[in-house]
Amino acid sequence: MTQRIVIVGASLGGLRAAEALRAQHFAGEIVVIGDEVHAPYNRPPLSKEVLADQVSHEAVAFRQRASVSDVIWHLGDAAQSLSGTTVTTQSGTRFDADGVVIATGIRPRTIPLAGAASRRMTLRTLDDAVALRKRLQPGAKVLVVGAGFIGCEVAATATTLGCQVSVVAVDEEPMIRPLAVSFGAALRQRHEARGVTFHLGAGIQAIDETPEGAAATLDDGTQLEASVIVEAIGSIPNVEWLEGQGFDLTDGVLCDNDMRVIGGEHVVAVGDVARFPNPLFDDAPRRIEHWNIPTDTARRAVTTLLGDLGLGEGSKESFTPMPAFWSDQFDLRLQAFGLPGLAGNEPSDVTIECGDLSGDVVVAYRNHGRLVGIVGIGFNKELQALRAEIGMAR
Amino acid sequence: MKIVVDMNVCQDHGQCVFAAPEIFSLDDDGHLVYQSDVDEALREKAEDAADVCPLQAIVVED
Numbered sequence: 001m002t003q004r005i006v007i008v009g010a011s012l013g014g015l016r017a018a019e020a021l022r023a024q025h026f027a028g029e030i031v032v033i034g035d036e037v038h039a040p041y042n043r044p045p046l047s048k049e050v051l052a053d054q055v056s057h058e059a060v061a062f063r064q065r066a067s068v069s070d071v072i073w074h075l076g077d078a079a080q081s082l083s084g085t086t087v088t089t090q091s092g093t094r095f096d097a098d099g100v101v102i103a104t105g106i107r108p109r110t111i112p113l114a115g116a117a118s119r120r121m122t123l124r125t126l127d128d129a130v131a132l133r134k135r136l137q138p139g140a141k142v143l144v145v146g147a148g149f150i151g152c153e154v155a156a157t158a159t160t161l162g163c164q165v166s167v168v169a170v171d172e173e174p175m176i177r178p179l180a181v182s183f184g185a186a187l188r189q190r191h192e193a194r195g196v197t198f199h200l201g202a203g204i205q206a207i208d209e210t211p212e213g214a215a216a217t218l219d220d221g222t223q224l225e226a227s228v229i230v231e232a233i234g235s236i237p238n239v240e241w242l243e244g245q246g247f248d249l250t251d252g253v254l255c256d257n258d259m260r261v262i263g264g265e266h267v268v269a270v271g272d273v274a275r276f277p278n279p280l281f282d283d284a285p286r287r288i289e290h291w292n293i294p295t296d297t298a299r300r301a302v303t304t305l306l307g308d309l310g311l312g313e314g315s316k317e318s319f320t321p322m323p324a325f326w327s328d329q330f331d332l333r334l335q336a337f338g339l340p341g342l343a344g345n346e347p348s349d350v351t352i353e354c355g356d357l358s359g360d361v362v363v364a365y366r367n368h369g370r371l372v373g374i375v376g377i378g379f380n381k382e383l384q385a386l387r388a389e390i391g392m393a394r
Numbered sequence: 395m396k397i398v399v400d401m402n403v404c405q406d407h408g409q410c411v412f413a414a415p416e417i418f419s420l421d422d423d424g425h426l427v428y429q430s431d432v433d434e435a436l437r438e439k440a441e442d443a444a445d446v447c448p449l450q451a452i453v454v455e456d
Contacts, residue, residue: 016445023438042450063450065441292409295445324409326448335407380424384408 003028005305006087006095008079008241009103010034011043013271013294015062017101020302022067024312030071031095033087035078038126040064044291046129047153048328051136052160055129079104079241085266099305102242102253102261102269103298106235106289111145115207116214120229123150135228138162143216143226145204147174149327151232152187155196156329166197166224168204168216178341179375180350180365186357187329194330199224235289237273251275252287257319259301266308268301270294280320280391281339281372288323288339296321322390332377338390340365340373354382362386395432396455397440403451410443410452418443 005021007014010032018030034040041060045051050059077089085097108122121132132154136142142158144151147169159165167174173184174191188198199218206217213227237252246263248254252275254262259276261267269276271294275285300319307314327334343349343365353374355361360378364371364386371390376383397417406426410418416436418428432440437454444452 019445044448063444063453291448292446322412324407324448326405326407333405380406380408381420381422382424384411384420384424387408 003098003309003311004096005030005099005101006085006097007032007101007103008082008087009101009105009238009271009273010036010038010073010075011040011103011105011271011294012062012291013103013105013298014101015040015064015068016295016298017103017270017302018068018071019065020299021306022065024302024306026302026306026311028098030068031097032071032073033077033079033089033095034073034075036125036127037076039073039075041126043124044326046126047123047150048157051123051129051133051154051157055126055133057126060126081241082245082267099266099268099309100264101298101301101305102267102273103271103294104238104241104273106237106272108231109234109236110231111204111207111233113204113207116209116229119209119214119227120207120231122231123154124235132228132230136161136163139164140228141213141226142166143168143214143224143229144232145169145216145229146232146234147171147198147200148177148232148234149175149325151230152191152329153327154230154232155191156194159191159195160330165195166199166226167191168199168202168218168224170201170203172201174198174200178336178339178373179363180340180343182350183357183361183363183375187332189358190330190332235272237287239273254285258304258315259297259319260304260308266305268305270297270301274301276319278320279318280322281342288321290323290325292324293321320391322387334375334377335380335383336373336375337383337387338365338371338373340375342367342372344368353386354379395434395437395440397428397430397432398453398455399426399428400449400451400453401426403449404447405449407448409446409448413446414439414443 087095140163142163144167176184202218239249255276306312344367353362362376365373440454
């Protein structure tokens with residue numbers, strides 16, 4: 001009988017899992033289930049160049065290897081439940097499988113306050129970007145809630161489009177968790193020099209509809225008017241459909257170092273939704289929402305799954321993917337490797353390796369002497385050289 | 395097999411250099427240089443490099 005692998009999630013991780021199955025000689029049927037109607041596309045441009053230009057699927061669709069031309073795409077119908085290796089979708093379609101790849105990713109967290117719903121947006125999907133782009137008209141007042149990478153990218157893009165942009169965040173500085181206070185403050189100043197206004201250390205008490213749009217009331221009583229509010233306050237893993245299977249669903253789905261879902265049989269997970277230990281850093285399982293992780297975890301998860309199904313050799317090597325991410329904000333391009341957020345709290349744990357924070361710079365992040373992350377603006381050669389030292393004792 | 399990189403799109407992330415050092419490298423200024431005519435034996439590595447390019451700037455042609 002023909003074997004079948006069902007991949008749940010039709011974004012980067014799902015596509016790479018399908019390609020890895022073919023690359024690793026799986027000859028059976030591959031079904032990919034996705035909640036969105038679109039074929040897999042690249043998300044990072046949605047807050048960057050694509051948001052600044054015309055948003056279209058053609059501009060961001062992933063090229064697909066010829067090897068996956070026979071994959072069955074079941075799109076626009078989210079998975080509702082898993083039982084063993086059987087997946088049932090919201091429409092009631094049931095897929096029995098020999099193995100399941102979980103690639104359902106994350107969705108944006110939203111502010112737990114009612115009010116002005118028609119003015120509030122998040123940015124995760126292509127459809128989100130299309131809707132947001134329409135609101136970013138010159139002169140529009142845009143309020144970005146959250147000062148992480150997505151919030152700062154949207155703030156920069158909207159400012160470039162001629163909007164008046166304010167950023168509200170509970171953090172002391174933008175991007176503080178991965179980058180630390182000093183670097184975050186330096187980037188804030190660069191945003192401010194280009195016209196972005198920051199309200200930091202501030203929570204939102206209320207959001208109300210007004211004749212012009214919406215008004216957000218901060219903890220200190222400050223009222224901020226906006227025609228659109230962008231909520232960029234983090235993410236929630238899409239794991240609800242996995243309940244009842246005995247999996248650990250605390251912040252994603254818990255996996256071992258081979259991407260095997262703990263408590264499952266012939267079930268693996270990839271990408272943003274997977275919480276797994278990475279011995280490059282330590283033995284603590286964590287989710288990594290960086291762009292290269294879906295690709296790296298998909299290859300490993302498929303190797304594991306085919307091995308467990310007796311269709312491959314598996315792998316005995318420790319799985320130590322190097323997180324890589326980048327962020328474009330105005331003319332600044334940050335490139336980063338590792339997990340700078342794991343830096344310790346000592347002043348010596350965050351050091352400038354070259355340049356300075358007002359211009360091109362490379363910042364290194366250490367924990368107990370080990371290099372855990374690097375972030376650079378410019379200095380690409382120096383940055384790439386340091387990359388090889390991540391995870392090693394100094 | 396031919397490799398084409400859209401150098402207007404490339405931002406020198408260097409992910410391809412780690413995926414396929416036989417084909418891609420960074421010069422002394424940290425900018426990408428690559429071989430355009432590549433032996434068929436390196437196809438899988440070339441495809442891997444195209445996959446991991448954050449800008450999706452690499453095309454592997456037959």
